[in-house]
Amino acid sequence: MSENLVNLNVNPCKMCMPMGAATALYGIRGCMSILHGSQGCATYIRRHMATHFNEPIDIASSSLTEQGTVFGGEANLLKGISNLIKLYRPEVIGVCTTCLAETIGEDVGAIIGKFHEQNPGLDVKIIRVASPGYGGTQNEGFFAALRAVAGQVEPDREPNGKINIVTPMVSPADMRWLKAFLGGMGLDAIFLPDLSDNLDGVTEKTYQRLKTGGTSLGEISKMAGAKLTVEFSEHAKPDESPAVFLHETYGVPFVRLPLPMGVRGMDSFVEVLRRHGGTVSHDLIKERGRYLDAMVDGHKYCAKARAAVFGDPDFVTAAVRLCCENGIVPVIAATGSVCPTLKAAVREEMDACAEISFVENTRILEDCDFDAIEKYCAELGVNLLIGSSDSRRISRKLGIPLIRCAFPIHDHVGGQRVRTLGFEGSLNILDQAANAMLDRTEARFRGDLYDRFYKGDAAFGEEGIG
């Protein structure tokens, strides 16, 4: 039997592909994206990204109207690209499709070819991304854009000794940490993408629409000559994976790792980097020690937690492992993506963790909505939510605390600063989990204890001791 209603999605735990594609393109230097479709797609996505990142978000639209849907959208897209160049002067343009463009069968490659024909000598790289809204979630859209970028730049195969780092959507603050971490290990890395500056900007004297952060196409072309690709995804399918592409096309060796969360996530990452010339500093060893110390400090409180973890598959996998490492029982692991590999990645670990704490039932849900998550939260006695702010309604309804640490965060500020990676990021989640349990105990200890052990006990008579 399905975990969800089959036909009606009630409170979706996912967004659409163009959202992910547009986000990924924000990590490319000098890039602006244009969605080929009706203008609502761009507007909705700008609005949602702006709310999460608290940053201006600029995504253009080819503004297709009824005429464009009937006679084809070529004229609109050509005009759109041309105006985008004239008005904002991007170095790179990402053209992402939408439900509309894909349904009417637009040949975006041919339209871009025509644009170049009509505008010879223009120094703009135009990258096409197939991202129909019905083709997957924002996670698949994110990887589709990365894969498109990796596949459409001119490769520079000259060996350069660099390490490619491919990430799913992580916060700009996590990205900054990742960059500093690689630097701290003495390694030269290329990041695909690099959202650190463009989606977490500063106050400047003059505001610039075209963002100056991100990884340049020049750097990205060097990915073909890197000595290794580290891709933080266990779930991206081979045909979506930039690492697999770089390996198959240019022979760049790759490892696919879980996101560096928790002890094992960090250890396996550090180990890979160490084997490829990275130095493990005293500071890093100390940080690991401090993290373990904090784990031991917090485990007695964390052990009371029965968590529902939800979001993109790679986040869920990493966060579930983080929970298990410190006795938080992840009773629900859920993703809105279609992800048959999720079960294999977390099942065993979840069962083992549950067994220790006498938890009988756990659920792994793929392609699910928040209605299903809510149902199982109530059924399985979940007392901690870990994921996006879309679960705030469950949080309020069932009185369960929520750790906001995944996209999108729409009811709090600071989405761009959320830390989940590395020892510090992991501890951010663990501390919040422990404190949520402590708050609960603080507020309800007497009631819970009394009701459980003494209420109605014969020794105290009908009235109890109160």
Added chain:
Amino acid sequence: MNDREKLLEKYAAKVYKNRKDHILQLAEGDEDPSIAANTRTIPGVMTARGCCYAGCKGVVVGPLKDVCVITHGPVGCGFYSWGTRRNKARPDEHAEKNFLPYCFSTDMQESDIVFGGEKKLEKAIEEAMQLFSPACIMICSTCPIGLIGDDVQAVAQRTEEKYGIKAIGYSCEGYKGVSQSAGHHIANNGLMRYVIGTGDKAPAKTFSVNILGEYNIGGDGWEEERILKRCGIEVVTMFTGDASYAALKSAHLAQLNLVMCHRSINYIAEMMKTKYGTDWLKVNFVGVGATCQSLREIAAYFNDAALSARVEEVIADELSAICGDMEYYKSRLAGKTAGIFSGGSRSHHYQTLLRDLGMNTVIAGYEFAHRDDYEGRGVIPQIKEDADSKNIETITVERDLEQYRAFYSEDELAALCAEIEIDTYAGMICDMDAGDVIVDDYNALETDELIRTVKPDIFFSGIKDKFSVQKAGVSSRQIHSYDYSGPYSGFRGAVNFGRDVTMSLFCNAWSYVTPPWKHEPTLVGSYGGR
């Protein structure tokens, strides 16, 4: 070069040719200034506009709390319109159902696009009936639906037959029309055709109104209802803030329609006038002076001495309660300038509230307005219908012989029109001054330029502009969602607004933008031995 010319200067010939008619700078002695509006957006300019689906589902039918609104299409559109507008509602007493916290989507996949999604939609409705058993289901279509030929109206009809509930299908695919405006129109048509006039719950009070185009953002509608109730006027329903299908059914039994957002709801106002004889009055409850004026006009419409006296009592009482606060905020804000880009009348409405606070609006405009929102309804006969507007159905209604009841005879109405403007709207421009800049369908580039050249002290628009405006060193407030604040309408709302604007403009953070070392001279020396 004036501000308008500076704005247009950046554009190459083709874009210039299009945009020049959408940008206006009022000049002294300028008779009948005219602006182009409701035409296609130029691709690639980074417009602020949304789509037809957003206007229908997001704005008009989304706030109906007892309606299960199912987005038929891939998942994104449903998600993006899930709880994103701050149309507040409380569940009706005795009715447990409130669907506002929910998003319902058919979440179509590639195979549904290829083989059609009608069956999936019908099954989704079956599931919705099992789970929630709503009295009304509305189906809102996203882009692919019209293209693959799913017939949502037929599905709605079959739903009605099968479950005995009300079901309405909207063909509000995103690509229709040129902006959200098309979706407003489509939603208006559906409500008029299938909902209004089907109920029989008569108002209890002597005087009764509907508030049209009030979506209860941040509780605005509640403040308006509070004031009207104090005056002894019953609000039958709002369209559609804190409203329900159940209440909309009897909207035709109200005596007068008050129109707040002209653009999104004027179709219903006009059609109700024709079909039921209900007059409409363009009101503005944003601003203290405007609220007083609107209340007096409502009293004038009903032409009842006791009501007029009561309205004056309420006004006096409300004013005395807020005048201290308003004076204080005015003392902080007087002389400051503002830019506003809001919904379909609100860029006009907020100017009156800003005026109450001694502020001047120097930039104003709309995303999706039509010429009549700028120039007044008098311009309607001059508007040429283009292909995009022709694609949006205009329904013709006729007098409902059983339910038609005009409050006044035509002669009486004509006499009253000498006193107050009934069944019409004069537009925004007539309340603006020489030098002010008006921009239709504004975009990111123009926003940046306006901030640079006109330099308003504060900019009121949406979240897509908020962060770039703030990064340019100018205060900003979200006037679509109020940055989680509100209400801003009526008397109490005016105080909230004054407080919020003062807080934004005088926040200490602005004083630290320039670091101290930027003030220090680059050379330090002594002069003349001192």
